[in-house]
Amino acid sequence: MTKAPGKKPHLIAGLDIGTTKVTIVIGTVSPVERSLLPGASANPYVGHELTVDVVGLGSAPSVGIRQGAVVNVEATIEAIQKAREEAELMSGYQISEVWVAVGGSHIKSFDSRGMIAIRNKEVRADDILRVIEAAKAVAVPADREVLHVLPREYKVDEQDGIFDPIGMSGVRLETSVHIVTAGQTFLQNAIKCAEKAGLRVRGMVLQQLASALASVSDDERKLGVTVVDMGGGTCDMLTYVQGSVAHTAVVPVGGQHFTQDVAMGLRTPQASAEKIKRKHGCAIADLVDENETIEVEGVGGRKPRAILRKSLCEVIEPRAEETLHLIQAELERSSLINHLGSGIVLTGGACQLEGLIEMGEFVFEVPVRRGVPDRIGGLTDVVKSPAHATAVGLLIYGLNQDKLRLSNQAVEGGFQDVITDWAQRVKDFFGGAL
Ligand SMILES: Nc1ncnc2c1ncn2[C@@H]1O[C@H](COP(=O)(O)OP(=O)(O)OP(=O)(O)O)[C@@H](O)[C@H]1O
Ligand SMILES: [Mg+2]
Incomplete structure (x- = not known):
């Protein structure tokens, strides 16, 4: 071409x-x-x-x-x-x-259902658009807007569990959808x-x-997977079950909270805490060498000092544990943890913390990988x-x-x-x- x-x-x-x-x-x-x-x-x-x-x-x-x-x-x-x-x-x-x-x-989501009569006794693309419109017809508060209507599965007459109903014969088409709304x-x-x-x-x-x-990948989506985007301010989650989006949630903790802990714990300016966290941080303190030392900048013109790298990681570890447990609690609330055949994928800048994947496998008890x-x-x-x-x-x-x-x-x-x-x-x- x-x-x-x-x-x-x-x-x-x-x-x-x-x-x-x-x-x-x-x-x-x-x-x-x-x-x-x-x-x-x-x-x-x-x-x-x-x-x-x-x-x-x-x-x-x-x-x-x-x-x-x-x-x-x-x-x-x-x-x-x-x-x-x-x-x-x-x-x-x-x-x-x-x-x-x-x-x-501010992101909120919920499930909904829609039902229509199939126009020509055979499902066509416009029937799909109509049934999704029908599922969308729910009261959303005036200060919120529908961001996505994500179809989960379809039912034609009595047959359920259908993902692509185009071409199927029937008189009634139903769908269950996941609706995501955002603050206007x-x-x-x-x-x-x-x-x-x-x-x-x-x-x-x-x-x-x-x-x-x-x-x-498509295969991971079909097997069931939760993706967690670990950003600076929040961890944003999304779960696929059988290839469709089944749940979304937000945990209000992100990489910035780790940095604040380091700044407070080591009494160093935010910018230096950020640098140290990225370069030397590890979610599991036991994984680092007992004797390794790092240099930490002082606040208010105080001289830099040397500390054990393990001390830095002991500040980071409880925050990492807390964050992963909050994600775990959200997964349990969604009752989808047993549907995650492909486990959990951590992505977003904050997932780059050393040792986080290993800690994730321990907390979630399912396979965890880093998503690029x-x-x-x-x-x-x-x-x-x-x-x-x-x-x-x-x-x-x-x-x-x-x-x-x-x-x-x-x-x-x-x-x-x-x-x-x-x-x-x-x-x-x-x-x-x-
Ligand atoms: N190597 C690293 N180790 C630990 N944390 C890291 C590393 N690299 C980046 N981060 C952290 O990742 C966070 C930024 O991630 P990202 O760029 O995905 O966030 P964002 O998209 O700006 O925020 P959000 O999605 O929450 O609005 C920062 O808090 C940063 O400290
Ligand atoms: Mg982000």
Whole structure:
């Protein structure tokens, strides 16, 4: 597939406004030629392959965010602008719109059900859209907005446990969904910051959903897995059971709490505590050498002093234990711990603490691994830190939405049309640049 020379490719960009840093990732979308043939898939609505490659990353420290919420608009706009400039410079492209991640303690979720009569005695894509709309028809407080309606499974007449009902015969279609809502003011503030930085918001995406898209495989999702994005301010959780999102939750503790403990415990400034934690920290004090010493900066001009590394880890250990137990309690509340065939994936910057995975396996009693954003192509080395999982996941989410957009155009055009006109639709999507 060759592109017309000089033509701008189709871009997708993700903006993650985190508690400690603002990140923008830019990706280019390209089609895989073989799948332009609609006959290549059993289901032409989802048949074509588009892939996204990372081409740019920009990141700036954020001071205007607390636990995922904007508390200083000007500082946040400035950080977004800085991250944007850096990402645009690296990629060589200019962006005008972004998918924005939203997370933090204001996120709430619940389950709901919907039921409709199947129009033509055979389930089609528009029946799926209608039944999801029906499940969405629940009272949500005026100060909250629905962020996602995530279908869990479908039931056609008496047959339940169906994940893809398209093409099935029946008269009644039911679905159970997981609905995620966010505080309106939190959303409005994030949108305002992005727009004031000159970026149109294409949509808001739950932070841990984006992180999960970037760091767990389809197989893990099907077997059941909980993804925990351990950020600066909060640990944002999401559980997949049989491939669908079954639960989301937020634990209001993050890496910044570890840093504060170190600053207090070792009587050192925050910036130095942060550095020491990253370089020498370990969640299990017994894992470090008894005699190893590290240098700690003093406060108020006092001289640096040497301490045992073990003493640092003894400050960190109780916080790590508490955080993992809070996550464990949340898993128990959801009653899904026995459905996690693939265990738990820890991602986000704070999961990089040495010894945390080992402690996690001990606390959760299921397999635990560290999740890096590896489900994408392009400049993978640039984004392979767990701290970039959310921003990378936004590109995957954006790509999936673009695929859906193409499919919906196809649904509107009718089934036959899909077969004859698929290549043209993809071509139009790329502005004729193929
Ligand atoms: N090597 C490391 N060891 C321990 N902690 C680390 C390490 N590297 C980064 N962190 C911690 O990770 C946290 C930042 O993670 P991340 O970048 O995912 O947060 P964020 O997205 O800004 O915050 P949030 O998602 O909560 O809004 C910081 O508290 C930082 O101290
Ligand atoms: Mg984050």
